Amino acid sequence: MYTLLSGLYKYMFRRDEYCILILGLDNAGKTTFLEQTKTRFSRNYKGMSFSKITTTVGLNIGTIDVGKARLMFWDLGGQEELQSLWDKYYAESHGVIYVIDSTDEERLSESKRAFEKMVTSDALEGVPILVLANKQDVETCLSIPDIKTAFSDCINKIGKRDCLTQACSALTGKGVNEGIEWMVKCVVRNIHRPPRQKDIK
Numbered sequence: 298m299y300t301l302l303s304g305l306y307k308y309m310f311r312r313d314e315y316c317i318l319i320l321g322l323d324n325a326g327k328t329t330f331l332e333q334t335k336t337r338f339s340r341n342y343k344g345m346s347f348s349k350i351t352t353t354v355g356l357n358i359g360t361i362d363v364g365k366a367r368l369m370f371w372d373l374g375g376q377e378e379l380q381s382l383w384d385k386y387y388a389e390s391h392g393v394i395y396v397i398d399s400t401d402e403e404r405l406s407e408s409k410r411a412f413e414k415m416v417t418s419d420a421l422e423g424v425p426i427l428v429l430a431n432k433q434d435v436e437t438c439l440s441i442p443d444i445k446t447a448f449s450d451c452i453n454k455i456g457k458r459d460c461l462t463q464a465c466s467a468l469t470g471k472g473v474n475e476g477i478e479w480m481v482k483c484v485v486r487n488i489h490r491p492p493r494q495k496d497i498k
């Protein structure tokens with residue numbers, strides 16, 4: 298009887314776990330996005346003040362539950378010397394959130410290069426990518442069409458995977474729920490697909 302009940306309990310409260318990487322150049326707003334996400338999706342989470350967020354040197358982690366899915370976020374440092382560490386996490390990840398600073402036109406091509414490198418990595422084949430055009434609360438920011446144009450020659454490298462460009466403000470929270478809900482839908486759907494090449498090896 299105990300086994301039956303504990304089995305039922307485990308079944309009812311079981312959550313599938315998914316690892317989501319948060320990538321992008323330093324200062325794009327990755328850590329602010331993670332804090333905003335935790336504040337919105339974790340009932341009792343008392344986030345740190347957004348103004349207290351400082352440069353990420355190592356890695357920030359965070360977990361949220363959405364329905365039956367548990368998302369574990371890894372917010373990796375975006376400075377050039379830390380970008381070489383990103384691919385150490387690729388094989389474990391189910392989704393990528395790539396954050397772009399829409400106010401920084403000067404570094405847009407640098408961001409595109411980092412995106413291109415990430416998206417062509419074999420270890421990420423088929424993994425859904427949410428591109429966040431962040432800082433849309435700033436009036437003078439680049440629009441979604443501007444950003445899509447700047448990234449247009451990456452489109453054929455994205456392949457058949459799910460990819461969405463979402464306007465967002467990590468600071469005000471605009472677009473955050475939409476982005477997370479889209480990601481949940483994609484990773485949950487993917488778990489029922491045949492395994493990725495790297496899982497077969």
Ligand SMILES: Nc1nc2c(ncn2[C@@H]2O[C@H](COP(=O)(O)OP(=O)(O)O)[C@@H](O)[C@H]2O)c(=O)[nH]1
Pocket residue numbers: 321322323324325326327328329330347348350351352353375431432433434435465466467468469
């Ligand atoms: N206006 C505005 N500023 C933002 C937004 N997101 C982040 N920032 C600011 O951008 C700076 C870098 O943010 P941070 O989260 O540390 O970036 P990270 O290096 O990618 O983790 C900080 O001063 C943030 O307050 C946003 O949506 N709008």
Ligand SMILES: [Mg+2]
Pocket residue numbers: 327328329351352353372374
């Ligand atoms: Mg950071």
